[in-house]
Amino acid sequence: MRVLRYFVAAVWAVPSGRVALVVLALFLGLAVLGPWIAPFDPMARTYGADGRLVRLAGPSAEHWLGTTLMGRDIASQMLYGARPAFLVGGMTAVGTVLIGLNIGLVAGYFGGRVDAVLMRITDIFLGLPFLPFIIVVLAMSGRSIWTIIFAMTIVMWRSTARVIRAQVLSLREMPFVAAARTTGAGDWAILYREIAPNVLPLALVSTAFALAWAIITEASIGFLGFGDPNVISWGSILYDAYASQVMYRAPWWVVPPGIAIMVLVSAVYFMGRAYEQVINPRLRAI
Amino acid sequence: MGRFVLRRLLHMAITFFAMITLMFFLFRMLPGDPTATVISPALDADARAAMQARFGLDRPLIEQYFVYLASLARLDFGLSFRTSRPVWELIELRLVNTLLLILPSMIAAYVIGAIGGALMAWYRGGRAEGSLVLAATALQSAPVFWLGMLAILVFSIWLDWFPTGHIVTPGRFPEPSWRMYLTLDFLHHLALPFLVNTLYNLCFPLLLMRSTMLSTIGEDYVELARMKGLRERQVLYGHAMRNSLLPLATTLPMILGWSVAGSVVIETVFSWPGLGLLMIEGITRSDYPVVQGAFLLIAVLTILGTFVADLLYGLLDPRIVYR
Amino acid sequence: MRTPVLEIDRLDLGYATRAGTAAALRDVSLSVAAGESVGIVGESGCGKSTLLKAVMGVMPPNATIETGAIRFMGTDLVTAGPEVWRRARWSGIAMIAQSALNALNPVKRVSAQIAEAIRAHEDWPRDKLRARIVELFEMVGVDPARIDDFPHQFSGGMRQRVLIAMALALRPPVLLADEPTTALDVIVQNQIFRRLDALRKELGFAMLLVTHDLGLVIENCERIVVMYGGMIVEAGPTAQVIGASGHPYTLGLYNALPRLGAGVEPISIPGRPPDLVAPPPGCRFAGRCPFAQPRCTTAPPLNRLGADHVARCHRSDEMAVLRPDARLAETWERGAPVPDTIDTGSIEGI
Numbered sequence: 001m002r003v004l005r006y007f008v009a010a011v012w013a014v015p016s017g018r019v020a021l022v023v024l025a026l027f028l029g030l031a032v033l034g035p036w037i038a039p040f041d042p043m044a045r046t047y048g049a050d051g052r053l054v055r056l057a058g059p060s061a062e063h064w065l066g067t068t069l070m071g072r073d074i075a076s077q078m079l080y081g082a083r084p085a086f087l088v089g090g091m092t093a094v095g096t097v098l099i100g101l102n103i104g105l106v107a108g109y110f111g112g113r114v115d116a117v118l119m120r121i122t123d124i125f126l127g128l129p130f131l132p133f134i135i136v137v138l139a140m141s142g143r144s145i146w147t148i149i150f151a152m153t154i155v156m157w158r159s160t161a162r163v164i165r166a167q168v169l170s171l172r173e174m175p176f177v178a179a180a181r182t183t184g185a186g187d188w189a190i191l192y193r194e195i196a197p198n199v200l201p202l203a204l205v206s207t208a209f210a211l212a213w214a215i216i217t218e219a220s221i222g223f224l225g226f227g228d229p230n231v232i233s234w235g236s237i238l239y240d241a242y243a244s245q246v247m248y249r250a251p252w253w254v255v256p257p258g259i260a261i262m263v264l265v266s267a268v269y270f271m272g273r274a275y276e277q278v279i280n281p282r283l284r285a286i
Numbered sequence: 287m288g289r290f291v292l293r294r295l296l297h298m299a300i301t302f303f304a305m306i307t308l309m310f311f312l313f314r315m316l317p318g319d320p321t322a323t324v325i326s327p328a329l330d331a332d333a334r335a336a337m338q339a340r341f342g343l344d345r346p347l348i349e350q351y352f353v354y355l356a357s358l359a360r361l362d363f364g365l366s367f368r369t370s371r372p373v374w375e376l377i378e379l380r381l382v383n384t385l386l387l388i389l390p391s392m393i394a395a396y397v398i399g400a401i402g403g404a405l406m407a408w409y410r411g412g413r414a415e416g417s418l419v420l421a422a423t424a425l426q427s428a429p430v431f432w433l434g435m436l437a438i439l440v441f442s443i444w445l446d447w448f449p450t451g452h453i454v455t456p457g458r459f460p461e462p463s464w465r466m467y468l469t470l471d472f473l474h475h476l477a478l479p480f481l482v483n484t485l486y487n488l489c490f491p492l493l494l495m496r497s498t499m500l501s502t503i504g505e506d507y508v509e510l511a512r513m514k515g516l517r518e519r520q521v522l523y524g525h526a527m528r529n530s531l532l533p534l535a536t537t538l539p540m541i542l543g544w545s546v547a548g549s550v551v552i553e554t555v556f557s558w559p560g561l562g563l564l565m566i567e568g569i570t571r572s573d574y575p576v577v578q579g580a581f582l583l584i585a586v587l588t589i590l591g592t593f594v595a596d597l598l599y600g601l602l603d604p605r606i607v608y609r
Numbered sequence: 610m611r612t613p614v615l616e617i618d619r620l621d622l623g624y625a626t627r628a629g630t631a632a633a634l635r636d637v638s639l640s641v642a643a644g645e646s647v648g649i650v651g652e653s654g655c656g657k658s659t660l661l662k663a664v665m666g667v668m669p670p671n672a673t674i675e676t677g678a679i680r681f682m683g684t685d686l687v688t689a690g691p692e693v694w695r696r697a698r699w700s701g702i703a704m705i706a707q708s709a710l711n712a713l714n715p716v717k718r719v720s721a722q723i724a725e726a727i728r729a730h731e732d733w734p735r736d737k738l739r740a741r742i743v744e745l746f747e748m749v750g751v752d753p754a755r756i757d758d759f760p761h762q763f764s765g766g767m768r769q770r771v772l773i774a775m776a777l778a779l780r781p782p783v784l785l786a787d788e789p790t791t792a793l794d795v796i797v798q799n800q801i802f803r804r805l806d807a808l809r810k811e812l813g814f815a816m817l818l819v820t821h822d823l824g825l826v827i828e829n830c831e832r833i834v835v836m837y838g839g840m841i842v843e844a845g846p847t848a849q850v851i852g853a854s855g856h857p858y859t860l861g862l863y864n865a866l867p868r869l870g871a872g873v874e875p876i877s878i879p880g881r882p883p884d885l886v887a888p889p890p891g892c893r894f895a896g897r898c899p900f901a902q903p904r905c906t907t908a909p910p911l912n913r914l915g916a917d918h919v920a921r922c923h924r925s926d927e928m929a930v931l932r933p934d935a936r937l938a939e940t941w942e943r944g945a946p947v948p949d950t951i952d953t954g955s956i957e958g959i
Contacts, residue, residue, distance in 0.1 A: 123297060124304045127589035129547030132565055132581050139569045139577075140312065212427065219429045220551050224566060238432060242555075247435065248443040258432035265427030411670075506711035512667045513706075514726035514775075515698035524725070525714055532716070604716055604759045 007204055010278040017274025023267040027260075031082035039064075040073035042080045042232050047071070056250045066252040069244045077232050078256055084233040085215050085264065088149055092214035095153035097207045100160025105199070107161070108168025109191050119165070125158040131220060138226045145228040148221060152214055160206040167199050201279040208272030212265045219261050234261055291597065298593045305585050306358065310351055313578050363579035368571055373579040376564065379462050381583060383453060384549050384560030386467070391480045392542050395487040400534055402488075403495025404527045407503060419493070426489035430548070434482045434555035441478055448478040451557035462559070479556040487545060491534055498530040505529075536599040543591025547584050613640040613680075614782045614815050615664070615702065620677035622663055624885075631885040633659045633672070634839045643782065646809060646816045648826030648847075650862060651836035654882045657819045658707075660836070661785050664817075665704055666694040681783070700730040703781040705772050705789045712772060713760035720756040723775045730779055745774035749804060766797040773805065777812070784809075786818045790825075802829055823862050827851060832917075835859050838883045838893035845918030855912065855920025855928050857898050860935040876938045880945075892922065899940045900924060900931055 011017035030037075039062075040046070046054040046067055053071040057063055065074035107118040137151040171177065172195070180194045221227055222235020223242065234257035241247035247254050335344065345353070357364065363373035406415050425433075442450040449455070453475050459466045466472055502508060503526055511525045512518075550562030557563070561580045568577035622634035634656050641647050649657045662668050664679055666686060678685040681701050686694045706712035714722060723745065724738050733741070743753040749770040751763075760768060769789060776784055786805070790798040806829065809816055818830055826833055826847070833850040835843040835858060843856040854860050864876040880897035883889055889896055895905040904923050912925045924931065934940050 120297065120300060123592070124301045124308075126592055127301045127305055127585055129581065129584040129588050130544060131550050132547055132562070132584050135550070135566070135569065136312065136577065136581060216427070216429050220431060223429065223431050224550065224554060235429075238429075238435070242431075242435065248439050251439060254432075254435055254439065258428055258436070261432070262424055262428040266424050269423050269427060506706060507714040509662075509667055510704070510706050510712045511714070511725075513665045513698055513704050515695050515700065515729040516725065517695065517729070520725070520729070529714065529716060602716070604761070 003200065003204070007275065011271050011274045014274035014277055016270050020267040020270035020274065023263060024271065027082060027264050027267070028086065030079060031086045034079035034082050038073075038076035038079040040076040042072060042077040044073070045071040046073065056246065056253070058250075059252050065256050066250065068240060068250075068253060069246055074237070074253055074256065077237050078234070078260060080232045081234040081237060081257065082260070084145060084228075084231050085218065085261070088145060088152075088218040088233075089211050089215040091149045092152045092156065092218075093207050093211035095149065096156040096210040096214075097160055097203050099153065099157035100206065101164055101196075101199070101203050103157065103161040104164025105168055105191055105196060108165040109172055109187070109195060111169075111172075115165075118161075122158050122161050125155060126162075128155050130155050131217070131224075134217070134221060135224065135226055138221070143226055143228055145231055148218060148228065152217055156210055156213065160203070160210065163202060163206060164199050167202050168195060171195050171198055201275075205272055205276050205279075208268055208275065212268040212272070215261065215265050215268070219257075234258075290600065294593060294596055298589055301589055302586070305589070306355070306582065307351075309578060309581060309585075310354055311347075313574050314347060314350070358582075363582070364575040366573055366576050368573045368576075373575050376576060377561070377579050377583060380559060380561045380564045380580070382467075383558065384546060384553070384562065387476065387479055387483065387552070387558060387560060388542070388545055388549055391483040392487060392538070392545055394480075394484045396491050396534070396538055398484075399488045399491025400495050400527075400531060403492045404499050404522070404530065406492070406496045407499030407530075408522055408526070410500065419496070422489040422492050425486065426493070428486075429551075430482065430486045431551045431555045433486055434479070434552055437478055437482045438555070449475050451475075451555075453559055479552055479558055483545075483552050487541075490541065491537075494537070495530060495534050498533055499526060502526050502530045532599075532602050535602055536595050539591040539594035539598060541591075543588035546587045546591075612643060614643050614682060615639075615641040615817070616678075616680040617660075617664070618678040618680065620660075620663065620679065621675040622659060622668070622677075623673055623675055624669075625671040625673070626886060629886045632839055632888060633885055634663065637677070637836075637839075637841055639834060639841065639844070641783065641815045641817055643815055644809070644813045645832065646806075646818065646830045647832045647834060648830035649817065649819045649834045649836060650821065650823050650826050652882055653821060655836045656839040657836050658787060659839075661704070661787050661817070661819055664702060664785065665698060666691075696730065699726055699776075699781065700779040701781055702783040702785060703776040703779065705769075705776045705784065705786040707787040707789070707791065710760070710765070710768065710792070713768060715760055718757050718759055719763075719771050719775075723756075723771075723778055726775060727778050741778065742774075745778060746771075748777065748808065749774045766793055766801065769793060769797075769801055770804070773801070773808075777808065777814075780812060780814075782814055784814045784816045786816060788820050789818075791820075805829075824866050835862065838888060839885055840893060840921065842894065842922070843920040845915060845920075849915055849918045853914070853918075853928070854932070855914045855918065855925035856894075856922045857900050857924075857928075857931070857935060858894050859920075860928075860932065861941065864936065864941070874938070876941050878941060896945055898945050899935075899943055901945045 008021065011021055046057075046063070048054050054063075054067050055069055055071050057067045057071075059066045063073050063075065065078060067073060068077075103118055103122070107115045107122075133155055134148070134151040137154075138147055141147050177190060177194055180190050185193070218227075218233065219235035219238070222233045222237075223239045225239050225243070227233055227236045227239070237257045238254065241250070241253045354364075361374060363377065365371065366373055366376060369376070402418075406418055409415065438450050441447045454466045454469065454471050455475075458469075458471065507529075508521060508525050511521045516524065546561070549560055550566060552558065553560040553563040554566060561584055565577055565580040565584070568574070568580060617637055617639040620634055620637040621632070624631040624633050637656075637660060639647075649660070651657050659668075659672070663672075663674065668674075674687055677687070679687050681697050684693065684697075686697055713719065720739070720742050723742050727733060727738060727741065739756075742756050746753040746756055751767055751770050751774065755763070760771075763771060769792075772789075789805075790801055793801070802825070805816070808814075816830075818826060820826060830847060833843075833845065833847050834841055835850070835856065837858050843850055843854065843859045845855075850859060851863060854863065858878075861876075861878040865878065867875045878897055883893045883896065889906075890908075891904075891906040892898070892901070892909045895901040898905070902923065907923075909921050909923045911919050911921050913919055914925060920928075922928075
């Protein structure tokens with residue numbers, strides 16, 4: 001929690017970061033409240049006064065963003081779709097960083113054989129084609145939101161591990177590590193009490209970028225038709241639109257989910273970059 | 287240098303071997319009986335066994351594995367469950383299709399991104415630069431399939447400039463052949479996916495080049511180059527940009543590998559018959575040899591990309607000492 | 610008197626910052642004669658590096674020359690336009706850069722980096738270029754077999770010599786040196802200065818050495834220019850500036866010099882250089898000067914103390930009396946008289 005507060009304070013100091021935080025808070029609010037403020041059941045079909053299905057209706061006062069081919073309310077689907085974006089993105093980002101951070105710390109600190117083995121393993125994962133791998137896993141073990149999180153985490157920790165390792169390699173030679181050693185601190189104590197806090201800023205940047213990447217990937221999986229069939233996500237809305245073959249007659253069906261993803265992910269990127277600027281002033285444009 | 291390359295080659299071989307092994311067992315654990323899709327359960331037991339024998343599915347898993355390794359060495363990816371034809375035959379043209387889409391667009395993205403990013407940093411601080419950063423970030427944050435859908439909506443449906451998908455007009459070439467790449471029809475179909483993929487992939491090199499350049503411009507050697515009386519253009523291209531290209535150039539092969547993997551999405555939107563689409567089709571039809579073949583080829587390209595990136599890094603920066 | 614090759618005439622330069630315009634250089638006048646060696650000293654942030662960059666015409670984008678002229682061989686580079694200035698760089702005024710490690714482009718061979726400097730001004734064939742580079746390496750004492758090495762393959766001292774070779778490539782009449790030896794140990798530093806001195810006598814270029822190290826200037830320069838807060842506070846022949854300083858700041862700098870075996874501890878000047886966005890009225894040193902008086906809140910005149918010796922201080926003619934006091938550590942620890950006393954003084958004056 002303290003880490004989070006420190007992170008938010010740092011990002012808040014940069015103007016673009018401030019905007020990003022406000023946008024993120026807004027989306028988070030929608031994700032939490034979505035199901036309560038959604039005007040309709042997202043899966044319910046709307047019938048008109050004449051008893052016929054209201055198909056592909058344009059935006060109106062009743063249906064802010066119109067309806068789908070099956071007569072479902074798009075605005076409600078959008079509101080329900082915010083939750084999986086945060087859930088899948090957030091859990092994947094956290095999982096990614098936890099694995100990547102620990103592997104990077106251990107590989108960088110102990111070096112030698114441990115490093116060689118861990119880095120070979122990282123290389124193997126680096127060779128895994130990102131999206132194809134996730135799809136194969138989903139096809140294999142069923143399409144559920146938890147499998148998506150699991151599969152994404154498996155292929156995403158590798159970059160974090162590499163970045164953290166490089167940083168640990170240089171931190172290992174710093175005087176404060178030698179100082180800790182002379183006081184008789186053990187390897188693990190040095191690693192987690194002295195070195196880990198120093199790579200934390202980098203890990204936070206990694207988390208932000210992992211979050212952005214995970215949100216886009218979750219949408220891509222949904223679009224390819226491998227999303228959780230019981231969950232409405234922005235990706236699955238786009239999949240329904242694409243699969244309906246009539247999406248080109250209904251821009252209101254196609255445009256909003258993409259905009260939502262774009263704005264949310266942009267905000268995450270700007271947050272990450274703002275924080276990077278704070279911890280590395282050289283990146284600041286003159 | 288020779289030893290370094292040899293070592294990296296060895297690493298690559300290990301990675302690749304591990305990948306093959308992983309994938310083999312992963313695919314064998316897939317749920318359902320894969321033979322069911324080609325061998326009608328209505329057939330009697332003898333006929334089913336005969337079919338299983340034909341595909342080699344009756345032998346122990348470990349034996350299947352070694353047979354698999356041996357056939358991979360001969361570029362033999364097995365037979366498709368669906369068409370009973372060699373997988374390699376199916377993959378060959380699909381690979382060409384993917385590369386014809388991805389390679390040119392990635393090269394275009396990197397060239398435009400590098401020059402654009404360098405100029406953004408050189409003329410930094412203006413309003414135009416700020417909006418470009420915002421636009422590039424937004425574009426990078428949009429899912430590429432959605433950009434593709436919008437492009438089809440605008441340029442194919444509303445303006446009717448380009449076809450909505452496929453590699454040539456359906457029906458023109460009943461059997462895919464090399465001749466179709468020589469037609470204007472092919473280029474007409476290539477244009478829209480190429481543009482969308484280029485635009486989307488341009489953002490990463492653009493933003494990376496800009497931030498690298500911003501720190502390079504402050505370096506003493508750039509100032510000294512100016513003091514030496516070099517013209518501004520020479521300082522920009524010969525020093526600032528030349529040095530900023532290093533980190534960018536080394537990412538190209540790796541990103542290239544990744545974008546081949548990511549092509550699944552763009553190929554789906556534009557019904558582009560590439561490796562990625564082949565894989566998706568394979569999964570929906572439970573044609574596992576095809577899925578596995580396509581997946582392995584994508585993996586090879588990804589691993590190769592990482593390998594070339596490593597070598598390039600050493601070649602471009604004389605400070606790197608090979609260990 | 611020798612004719613000046615480089616003449617800086619009442620130069621004012623400002624940096625645009627968020628807080629306002631920083632007066633980085635104010636009324637800086639300086640002339641350098643052919644073959645002469647001049648040292649510019651001052652604390653970091655006094656404007657000496659800014660002055661060198663201004664002379665080279667490579668100021669950062671937020672810097673502007675407000676008034677004044679920089680004349681090289683009689684031509685004012687400020688008004689002559691960028692192309693004339695570009696041509697004057699390196700062929701007329703060359704520079705030995707401060708940090709040898711970062712001043713050389715790490716991914717280019719040093720021969721290529723010297724060659725490009727020559728080619729920016731001369732159209733020489735390849736053989737002549739290479740012959741010149743070999744000649745330059747011999748001149749500065751680096752093995753000519755190494756001209757095609759990369760910068761990281763040289764030691765710190767060798768890199769500095771390469772930079773000197775690069776600076777001499779076009780036989781410039783003026784050579785600027787910005788802290789050329791800060792990163793090096795004392796022995797290498799001495800070797801480099803001896804080499805520079807020999808080269809200056811042989812080739813006849815004028816040298817403008819910029820450093821925070823007064824000792825280096827005393828040993829190597831015929832004339833000293835002392836800068837403080839973007840202004841020249843004292844200038845003159847080395848012997849006069851050191852022996853008969855006309856400005857308390859010069860005395861302070863001299864006190865701060867470590868001296869071996871003299872039994873005198875170095876005394877540092879307490880306080881910091883002034884804020885250039887809102888500089889104090891009058892003398893910019895008054896806030897740290899132990900001899901400050903009420904009148905020091907008005908701009909001090911540039912007093913002429915000798916044929917070629919000037920100092921910018923209200924009390925420069927009293928220096929002979931103040932000098933013994935200035936040698937004592939207590940004087941400096943006491944610091945400037947508190948502003949209150951200055952104010953009281955001015956009220957009394959009314």
